[in-house]
Amino acid sequence: MGETVDGLTGTEIDQALTQIGVPDVSPGITKRHRIFNALASHQQRHGHGKSLVAFINKTMAPVRYRNEGVLHARRMAELNEVLIYAGLAVNGKGDVVRLKSGAASTLDEAARHGGDFRSQLRGRGIHRRVLDYCTDELLQKNNFHAMLEASKSIPAHLREVAGVQGDGATLADKTLSPGKGPLVAINDGVSDSDRAEQAGFANLVKGILGMYRNLTAHEPRLHREVTDDELLEALTMMSMVHRRLDTARRAPAS
Known part of the structure; x- marks a missing residue:
């Protein structure tokens, strides 16, 4: 936060410290030392690190960015x-x-998850729902379980859009399969191409859930290393599914 080029400005530091009620004990010095001295002094005086947490919460609020x-x-x-x-x-x-x-x-x-991999995740525009489900695993570089947890976001989103319960292939069939009309439609469904796309999307969702969500099917793979490239590809594919569900329409249940 006190980095020379991309860190907070002096004014931003002053505002944040004022807003959290922490005295600026050494104004005018190097930014990183200024932040450290203010927070360390407050922590020593009060015996806890709440001021540090408050400072990060205040300066990292999305509204500021x-x-x-x-x-x-x-x-x-x-x-x-x-x-x-x-x-x-x-x-x-x-x-x-x-x-x-x-x-x-x-x-x-x-x-291990620094640098290029973070940049690739941002560059690919990984869907927020995917990241909400696997942030802990990404930080811990637990790639296999990051894919597993991320895959759980798909049935959750599907249940939300469809307004029904269920999981796995059963849920995908119940909500996405064309039949007499899908409960969750990703297109108008008026042409053969529309119906083929809908069927393909249903199969894609079932494939993702079968490959990553089904622990029993993956028991032999639990200790297999999953590379960053494989994880990136999986998260990108799941993000695509979420984006189609973002614009899908729910039909009345028959």
Whole structure:
């Protein structure tokens, strides 16, 4: 946050400290030292680190980055590479949250997901629903379970759009298969091409759920290494499914 080029400005630091009620004990010095001195002094005086959390929450609030989404994503990723050592992370809302997976204990655990992979995820525009389901696993570089958790986002989205319960291939058949008319339609369904696309989409969803969601089918693969490229391809495919569901229409149940 105090980085020379892309860090907070002096004015932004002053505003954030004022808003969280932390005195600026050394104004005018290098930004990173200014932030550290203010927060460390407050922590020593009060015996807890709430001021640090409040500072991050305030300066990472998405409303501050309305026209700077890339900067927000970069700061969030770089903060998370440090916060993961305490079992914490900044989520998409700019809030510091505790990771279910706990703290990282090695450099590899914390940093293996830095650099190019983060850039590729941002560049591919991975759907927010996918990332909501696998952020912990991405931070911990647990690629196989990141794919597993991300795949759970698809039936959840499908249930939301269709307004029905179910899971797996049964849910996909119930809501997407053309038949006499799908419950969730991704197109107008008036031509042979429309119906072929609808059937293909239903099969795609069933394929994703069968490949990544079905733990029993994947028992032999639990210890197989999943590369970053394979994970990126899987998350991209799941994102495409979500985007089609974003624009799908729900038909009345027959």
